[in-house]
Amino acid sequence: MTRTSTETRLERLDLLATRLKSDEPLILKDIAAELGVSVRTLSRDVAILRERGLPIEADRGRGGGVRLHWSWGIGRMALSYREAVDLLVSLAIVEQMKSPILMANLAPVRRKVMASFSPADRSRVQKLKSRILIGRTASVDVQENYTPPQAGPVERFHEAFLLMKVAEIDYRDDKGTRTRRRIEPHFLLLNYPIWYALCWDRLRNDIRTFRCDRMRSVSLVEETFRMRPYADFKAGLEGVDLLLP
Template sequence: MPRSTTTERMKRLELITARLKSDEALTVAGLSEEFGVSSRTLSRDIQILRDQGLPVEADRGRGGGIRLHSSWGIGRVNFSYSEAIDLLVSLAIAEQMKSPFFMAELAPIRRKLLASFSPRLKNDISDIKSRIRVGEAASPMVLSAFSAPAQTVVEELHQAFVTRHLLEISYRSIEGRTTQRLIEPHYLLLHSPVWYVLAFDHLRGSIRTFRCDRIEAAQLQDQRFKVIGIEQFDETLKNLDVIGP
């Protein structure tokens, strides 16, 4: 048989992985015939998958069965920097909400995840967690005018909050008037399902609270800011569900 090109092998590895994860009854001989390669080539492919961390088990012999180990989905998972932060912060928020269902193991899960992270990432996660607050469920009056914010707005706000960058937003007030604001997103507050941004507003030159679902557009800025103490937002938080900024 002719030798496979690198592209062909990569494509074949992807297909073999997909077949293994489908839980079908598979054999070396059957997959060799399906992909038009020798049993030796297929065995080398399986070894590559093992080297990449996929726990493939194979019975001895040319026609031996192959499968994923029964615990393959519980092994090590590699997260990107942003994924790790999002996951740990989400777990922290879920813990603060104190839901009685499906939440019993959150604390040990969080500890296990943190144990595998670098000191720098742990510090970053701790800082971000300290800037997120969870309150009571939103009032009926707030819910009556609530709609989920646009995904593009969420992504820009997320980036600005995590990296401490200024954010330019188009904001619709409770009266329906839209203004352009330049804000420093210091804290996030959840009155489920409504999120608020506790920010310094450069247009007003003072502390303001913004409902995320009233942010119509957002654009990340180059300038960074230094986080101020949460106590500076106490006054604006008192009437949060009664009036908008």
């Protein structure tokens, strides 16, 4: 086979694979005519793609339709460390909220994701779950002054919480007063849709609770902190009806 014909076949294989992955209905004779090859040649291309691992199904009868099996892609998803942690935390939240939808499948999904971590990271993620508390839905009065937080501050605060880094926040309280605080975000509390951060406030040298949607800016300090006992934060949880203690 000449170099030109080899390159042509490779280009044809790439094109065919792309068309299959796009979920377009493909008829071999139509694609063969479009590419200027015979149906037999295109059938050999399909066989090569099968050998490469694509689960291609063919329809019987006239027309020669081909498609990828419906399960293609399952088990091939790759998650970054941060994405896997976010997924596990989301699963933990749904489990604690006792959502009746798809509850039967959450445990095996959690185990599979957890198995992808090293033993050291697995222990760290388990501890992270214990730092997220779920309460009841926020009252109508509380929700009236809620506005979804901005993406930038949320991402930086998320990193501070995940990596246990000290953060500086520009905060606006319920009276509209703005202050600059340096905090250690120890626990998160969800009273849907509002997230609260239970923190050690280095300005006040005491425990303080901050609404995440009232953080106007967040910057990270290159300093980590050690977890304080959960008992230190119980006073800030007085009157909060937690779904799990």
